[in-house]
Amino acid sequence: MKKSLVTLALTTVLGAASFASQAANIDVSITNATKGIYFTPLLVVAHSSDIHLFQAGTAASAEVKSMAEGGDISGLSSVAANAGAVVSEDPAGGILNPGDSATATLDTGSADRLSITAMLLPTNDGFVGLDSWTIPSTPGTYTIRLNGYDAGTEANDELKGSMPQPPFITFGENGTGVETSITNSKIHIHPGNLGDNDPAGGKSDLDSSAHRWLNPVAVVTVTVK
Incomplete structure (x- = not known):
């Protein structure tokens, strides 16, 4: 269901000459900073400066689409690993709760x-993202706040039939749909869920008191050793 720009595989053999000169051991701590939004398994990647998992303003690759619409990071992980990146899959061991x-x-x-x-979760094609942040060469602790992005691959109708339905999320039903068509087909900053307070109708099948959110959605602490 998704598509995102992965210059990873398209950007040639990532020659060692394009990499930074010094290695670093880093701890990357990701905190879910939302009230009622869940993160599917995380993908954390260290890579060269000439590749991207995604880029705002570009069309999503098939691998990004799979991640943003269904939480499947396997495609992005494979592309990154094949490009010579250092990959950490699912450091939370599953869903990262608010x-x-x-x-x-x-x-x-x-x-x-x-x-x-x-x-x-729950969104149609929303994802938390950090795109090609420069790892400092100086040891220390660095803090980054991450936005939620929209992959631009699916209309944000906010209907339960259009998104994964894990048992820990309570959906409404009979919504008519917040959006009926894609308004921006490129990766862009997500406007957040709208939701409503009608569990048996309204426009959305999401609860505005639990599932509405604004950016930023995550706080990342990077410790360079």
Whole structure:
């Protein structure tokens, strides 16, 4: 159901010459900063400066689409690994609940950029993202606040039939749909869920008191050792 730009596989053999000169061991702690939004399994990747898991303003690749619409990070992980990136899959061991944190430890080797992705639940094609952040060469602790992105691959109708339905999320029903068509087909900042307070009708099958959110959606702490 999704598509996102992965210059990973398209950007040639990532030669060692394009990497930063020094290696670093880093801890990457991701905190879900929302009230009622869940993160699907996270993908944390250290890579060279000439690749991207996704980029705002571009069409989503098939791998990004799969992550943003269904939480499937396997395609993005494979593309990244095949491009020579250092990959950490699912450091939370599953869903990252609101308020919870997960930490990935990476030996970055010659990689000098950091990217992170995971689907936001419940959304149609929303995901939390960090695109090619420069890993500092100076040891220390660095904090980044992450926005939610819209993959642009699916209309944000907010209907339960259009998104995964895990048992820990209570959906309404009989919504007529917030959107009926895609208004921006490129990756862009997500406007957040609208929701409503009618569990048996209205426009949305999402509860505005629990599932409405604004950016940022995550806080990342990177410790460079």
